[in-house]
Structure formats: C-alpha cells, structure tokens
Amino acid sequence: MRNLIRLLSMLLVLITTLSFGYEYTFTDLGISHKVSQIEKKLLLVNFSSPTCYYCRRFESEVLSNKDVQEFLRGNYVYVKIEPGSYKTTFLGKTYTNDQLFGAFGVRGTPTFVFIKDQGQVTQVPGFMPAPDFLKALRFIVKVVDDNYKGSFEEYSKKEDNYKGKPTIVNVKKEDADFVLKNDKNAQSVETVPSKVDINTVYVTTSTDVAKKLNSMGVIRVLLISSK
Numbered sequence: 001m002r003n004l005i006r007l008l009s010m011l012l013v014l015i016t017t018l019s020f021g022y023e024y025t026f027t028d029l030g031i032s033h034k035v036s037q038i039e040k041k042l043l044l045v046n047f048s049s050p051t052c053y054y055c056r057r058f059e060s061e062v063l064s065n066k067d068v069q070e071f072l073r074g075n076y077v078y079v080k081i082e083p084g085s086y087k088t089t090f091l092g093k094t095y096t097n098d099q100l101f102g103a104f105g106v107r108g109t110p111t112f113v114f115i116k117d118q119g120q121v122t123q124v125p126g127f128m129p130a131p132d133f134l135k136a137l138r139f140i141v142k143v144v145d146d147n148y149k150g151s152f153e154e155y156s157k158k159e160d161n162y163k164g165k166p167t168i169v170n171v172k173k174e175d176a177d178f179v180l181k182n183d184k185n186a187q188s189v190e191t192v193p194s195k196v197d198i199n200t201v202y203v204t205t206s207t208d209v210a211k212k213l214n215s216m217g218v219i220r221v222l223l224i225s226s227k
Contacts, residue, residue, distance in 0.1 A: 032079035054127040065130040074199035074219035
C-alpha cells in the first residue's frame, strides 16, 4: 500500500509538470546564469519541491498563465531548482542542488530569487496569484532596467501593461552560439521574420536587422560582433 501511494504521488507530480510546464524552464543554475548574463536579463531562480503543495499551485495557476509566460520570455531567464544531488558550477564554485538551497538561505518552497549579473536583487518567499506575480515581475524589471524609484505598494495600485525595455546587446560569436544551444527561446535570423514575436531572443549578424527588430519593440536582440 505504501508503495502504491508513493507511485500515485509520483504520477501526480509528473502529470502536473507535463500539463502546466513552462517550455523555457532551465534546470541548471550555472548555464541559466551564463545565458542571463549574455542576454543582459534578470535571472529568476525558483527554489521548488515536487512534494510542495504551493509549488504545484504555482505551476498550475501562475506559470501556466499566458501573460506571465510572455513577460518571462521577454525579460527573464527562468530556472527551477529542486532538491537533489545534481551538480552545477555557479560563480566559480561547484554546488549540488541541495547545497544551493543552503547557499541562498532558502527555508521553504517556493522561494524566488532574482539575480542580475553577479548580485542578488531580492528574494521573495511564498505563493502569489498570477496577477500579483506578474506585477512583481514587471516592478523588478522596471527598477533594474528603467531605474524606477517608486515603491512596490505604490506601483501595485497602478494599471501597467509594461512589456520590457527593447535592447540590442552586442555579443561575441561564441556567446551567441552558447545562447542558441541552451535557450529554447532564442532564434538565429539574418532577415526580419515575417511574423515578429517581441519576446523571442533574436540573434543576428546584421546591424540593420537588429535595429529594425529593436524599432519593432523586440525586447532582446543579440548582435554578433564581427571583431
């Protein structure tokens, strides 16, 4: 009976993951951090657990939300870390996932850690409904990328359809290749696509294409340097 209950629990977790998963989720902190640095995006680390009720609610009610997914694609690199012995290299040190929980002082799940470059911006524990979570995502991007000075309490009372700050990032070819290999949201282009998605990361060698995509509101364009 105990084995049957365990099997049913595992199946429930699997079904939840398959049904509500975010296609662009990373599972390696080191790789996702490098991608975020190259793309000049915030890194959102979700410390989660397959047995956590509110983690499953986050997957099914928040991460499945179309508006949340679109804003994440455009402005964040998202990585989910679950307990275990999986190893990664982050900021020059090797950690297991279990050790990462300790390194970030995570006491419960879900806990969301926001990182920009090599520094932690903030840490937010607990579950939030999709509208509140989207507000928080937008607020943090506005603070980091647009130097917004207001408080979250003040901002949360406003209606805001902020999409993100369109940016062209000059990158080396090896960095562009790393992004194309590891980020499912990245696409290599040498002409402007017939249908432009502002939340896709476009990678190009053409300055004209990069400028055109930027003028169309694409949040991230990686322009490969010829040098």
